[in-house]
Amino acid sequence: MLKVNQLNAGYGKFQILYDISLKAERDAVTVIVGPNGSGKTTLLKSVAGLATVYSGEILLEDNCIRGHKPYEIASMGVAYLPQVGNVFQNLTVEENLRMAGYLLSDGEYKEGLSEAFRVFPQVKDWLHKPVWWLSGGERQVLAISMAIVRNTKLMLMDEPTAALAPKLAAQILDKIKQAGRELGITVLLVEQNALRALEISDYAYLLVAGRVAYNGDSRDMLNNPKLASMYLGVKYKATAE
Template sequence: MLKVKNLNVHYGVIHAIHDVSFDVKQGEIVALIGANGAGKTSIMHAISGLLKPTSGEIDFLDENIMKIPAHQIISKKLAQVPEGRRIFAQLTVEENLELGAYLRTDNKVAEDMEQVYKRFPRLKERQNQFAGTLSGGEQQMLAMGRALMSKPKLLLLDEPSMGLSPILVNEIFDIIKEINARDGVTVLLVEQNANKALSIASRAYVLETGDITISGDANDVMNDPRVREAYLG
């Protein structure tokens, strides 16, 4: 579904991503783990069009999307839930969800919104509340719901557990598994909580200072001594 080949990203003279290559197959949950500052978010932003790479190839559903602007990439059924949620604080919960469906032309938006409310009952309770007044966990649910309103085939999740209590982290990861299994949405997951990410992923890549150093089946990566020492304690 997604093929990234020899991706390079620069910030001025800083070479942040070095010839990174990986793929995501349809139906998978693929985890991209690594320390803070390793370049995980840079890769996510490059895929979704928010950041222009220096070189490389990014193919989504057999189409090169490297030169396609971000607002057009989402119409191709690729959606990102950004780090820090980035919800529209001055709009209501329902207005945020409506914006997720902004590019849709079908007549099932209302039906899909009800499905989002069914999956996230707390959002239903707060549908007329300003999004900026929600708790961190509720904002994460809203960001995920907003992305799902675009009916993505591939969902990019950037640090969904950040700042959440352990109970809410478990809830969010259960929802990720459900979105993948029940809705058939493929997931690329960037997460500092390596243990949680590897526990739900089918495959994983480890990114260290802009290079992929380890890759393979999620269980094998979890049991790799280097990963256990660096990320799993």
């Protein structure tokens, strides 16, 4: 679905990412973890057309999307959900959903909406509420629903649970996984809670200082004591004392 080959990217002349190769498969959740400042957001932005790409390939279903404008990449089925500001605060929930589907025919919009309601039935009850009325978690649910409405193939999510209480964060991640599976959406997720992200994801990349330091099945990464203690905040009990 998404293939990134030997990507070098940054902002203007500030190079942040070095030789990144990454794959995100359809129907799977791929997660990017790593310390603050390691380039996770920049990697999502590079795919979305919002960073400077110096070299390398970015392929969506084998079509090159590198060098396209952000709105062109969006119209190819890529949804970029930044950490904040992914919904329109002063509009109602229904207006937000309509904005997401403004390029669709009535029929397509209704179909997208019913798919979103299937994953998130609660959205139906909020249609006439203004977005400022929603909690942080509900806004994330709306942002994901908007991506579903507009028939997203690849969802790039930057720390969707950053501002949420742990229990709610876990629920949202489960829903993201469910949406991916049920609707055939490829999910590429950056998560600050690496442990939780690894638990719900299929494949993981660890970024350190702009490079891929490790990649593999999420389970394997979780079970790798060295990685886990260095980067994931997992404390292992000392066995020899």
